[in-house]
Amino acid sequence: MKFGVVTFPGSNCDQDMVYTLRNIMEQEVVELWHKDTDLQGVDFVVLPGGFSYGDYLRSGAIAQFSPIMEKVIEFANNGGYVLGICNGFQILCETGILPGALLHNENQRFICKNVYLKASTSKSLVTANADLHKAYKIPIAHAEGRYFIDNEGLQKLKDNDQILYQYCDKDGHITPDANPNGSVDNIAGVTNEKRNVFGMMPHPERAADEALGNTEGKLMFDSILEQVQ
């Protein structure tokens, strides 16, 4: 599969993503620049984590207007696969392709630590392989990760089975104590109604290499490749 990883000024997880896709998952990867207006025929676009445009105004608020985003939005609207990790998720919410918004963490601090996640549905490319009863240990690193959506939007997410991941404790219980940032319903990731766009705050690409001592994030990439190929 041919992946395109977009770098914005201020992205800092782009090379982690390129490394994981190219070296661990052994896929073809095209490195795309925010000023590009050609997706070079990729099958799957990834918007990586970081601080695009310095997180000015709000994380993702400026990146959504990058030249490449016009193409990414067109690609997504035509059914193309798009995955946003952390800042990528923030950008996708800013564009409105994904529902909801990412607000400042409840404690108003940048949080960098391992958390536990549970896949909430197996009906998606990224969670198809997940054991719905297992808590996966994946790192987070963000200041604006508190997922917010109004009650009507939340109901719609639930009715359409669009919640991908929820924060939980190590035994898989979804409790307020296991919620690192104050997200509505412990939500850590969502998909769109058409199920071709995915966003999540945790970083599976930082937990995919044995050298890092945790490969629980690799499952998500395995899942994507198994479903699409």
Ligand SMILES: NC(=O)CC[C@H](N)C(=O)O
């Ligand atoms: N690792 C990331 O992508 C996090 C950066 C993000 N802009 C924030 O909320 O702090």
